[in-house]
Amino acid sequence: MSIHHDNTSRAPARQNADRWPADLAARPIVRRAEDDDELIGFHDLAVLAGVSDPNLLVRQLLTHSHDQILGASLDGTDPGRVIHALHNDGLPATVARRTMALAAVVDGQLVGGLVAGPSVQTLLQPAVQGRRDTLTAALLRTIEIQIVAVNAEHRHLGVGTALVRAAIDQARRANAHLVHGQFDTERTNLASFFRGCGFSVDLPTAGLDFATLADIDLQLTTTPEQRYFSLTF
Ligand SMILES: CC(C)(COP(=O)(O)OP(=O)(O)OC[C@H]1O[C@@H](n2cnc3c(N)ncnc32)[C@H](O)[C@@H]1OP(=O)(O)O)[C@@H](O)C(=O)NCCC(=O)NCCS
Numbered sequence: 001m002s003i004h005h006d007n008t009s010r011a012p013a014r015q016n017a018d019r020w021p022a023d024l025a026a027r028p029i030v031r032r033a034e035d036d037d038e039l040i041g042f043h044d045l046a047v048l049a050g051v052s053d054p055n056l057l058v059r060q061l062l063t064h065s066h067d068q069i070l071g072a073s074l075d076g077t078d079p080g081r082v083i084h085a086l087h088n089d090g091l092p093a094t095v096a097r098r099t100m101a102l103a104a105v106v107d108g109q110l111v112g113g114l115v116a117g118p119s120v121q122t123l124l125q126p127a128v129q130g131r132r133d134t135l136t137a138a139l140l141r142t143i144e145i146q147i148v149a150v151n152a153e154h155r156h157l158g159v160g161t162a163l164v165r166a167a168i169d170q171a172r173r174a175n176a177h178l179v180h181g182q183f184d185t186e187r188t189n190l191a192s193f194f195r196g197c198g199f200s201v202d203l204p205t206a207g208l209d210f211a212t213l214a215d216i217d218l219q220l221t222t223t224p225e226q227r228y229f230s231l232t233f
Pocket of ligand 1 (some may be wrong): 095147148150158162196
């Protein structure tokens with residue numbers, strides 16, 4: 001048996017063992033976050049992931065959800081629509097269209113979550129420099145995993161892996177070419193976690209070259225305190 005996914009997420013959970021305790025009534029479902037209560041629950045997950053302003057994150061998720069743009073351009077996306085949105089609605093709203101908030105739910109309770117989408121920080125550089133082709137390419141081809149977190153009592157059961165695999169599946173359906181992210185070097189277990197999810201994990205000082213990875217004229221630098229991980233398809 002494995003963790004159950006609904007239609008929005010067909011990523012398999014770990015296949016080598018069934019570690020879900022028999023005394024827990026139900027296994028997690030991994031799917032898009034559905035309502036305000038779930039999105040508000042991302043506050044505590046963001047704290048676990050070390051996000052500097054969890055309140056801002058939740059406010060943005062709620063606003064974009066109410067505006068019905070959160071993840072609106074992730075399935076079968078026509079690039080023309082994204083370019084149109086960029087022109088008419090601006091960068092933050094277009095990024096929101098390419099951003100997913102995935103929930104792992106047990107018995108109606110949020111036990112884990114993931115937020116991934118184009119990195120605003122990365123996109124600012126070409127936006128400010130007026131490099132519109134680079135900006136559009138990064139919007140369409142790259143997805144950054146910004147948060148993945150699981151409640152302490154539900155860890156080591158495959159929930160985190162299921163969330164990340166669901167995000168990779170969604171990124172494929174969105175015709176992205178590169179899924180990437182970074183984590184604190186001191187969180188030593190994360191290198192094996194992300195490798196287990198299929199990513200290459202770079203050395204602490206290595207930057208990320210979007211030109212090599214996704215044919216986009218952008219390079220990200222880093223510090224020894226941060227490590228990048230990436231997956232291309
Ligand atoms: C990182 C995090 C999301 C992982 O969540 P998780 O649900 O425990 O992840 P998984 O259960 O899928 O995998 C975790 C470990 O359990 C092991 N595991 C899980 N299911 C397994 C199975 N069926 N068989 C064998 N091993 C399994 C994995 O080997 C993995 O071990 P590793 O970390 O040594 O590689 C979680 O630890 C967390 O929330 N951390 C705090 C937030 C954070 O740091 N986020 C990352 C930066 S945004």
